[in-house]
Amino acid sequence: MHFPSPNNVEDWMTTGGYVLLFALLFACGLGLPLPEDIPLIAAGALIATGKMHLAIAAVVAWCGIIGGDCVLYHLGRRFGLGITKVPFVGKHVTVERIERVERLFDRYGFGVICIGRMVAGVRGAMVVAAGAIRYPFTVFVLADGVGAIISGGFFMFIGHWLGKNLDEEKIRRFKFWFLAAALVGAALFIIWIWRNHKKHQLMEFEKIGPPHGPPPQPPEPPMSGQADSLR
Structure with a gap:
């Protein structure tokens, strides 16, 4: 599928401003076939050229991202x-993906949301x-x-750093390294969870002792007096 380039979106946002930035990111959360990093990179470029204010753009972008995600969360709830049968949303969210993510939730919980929202x-x-x-909605x-601040901030930084020269090859390289860093972070998080789980299991084992109790002791030999009485 061919997506608009950051340069195209930058031109649109020069006219549409903060309203279009919010609308695009909100719609991306609901399944608009446009990677959310493209409006974020375009916003960063507009900040670099003085056409947007950093603080306002950051807040508007964050609200658009979280707003779309909250609507999608409640649709899932x-x-x-059955949401896979809902037009527009179901086209991009399959049963297999949902079931795979549910298994990750069972094992890793909070971290899945932080890291998962960074991966298209x-x-x-x-x-x-x-x-x-x-x-739990509040925890979600x-x-x-937190994930939106990290990923959104990164892509706005790319746009700001490149400024007027939104070279798509450079953007692809940045996105590759960002994804690689996110995957490394996910691997480290999983290792940390696994080690804590093993440590907890060891502590529980030491607390309750071996599962079958202490090994049986051999019977003590009878005292000499007891031996005489048995004769």
């Missing part, structure tokens, strides 16, 4: 796996799965918000 193709399924399994917003 309302329809469960996982993001929508992660949000729907959170709603479908009725993951907190984790999703």
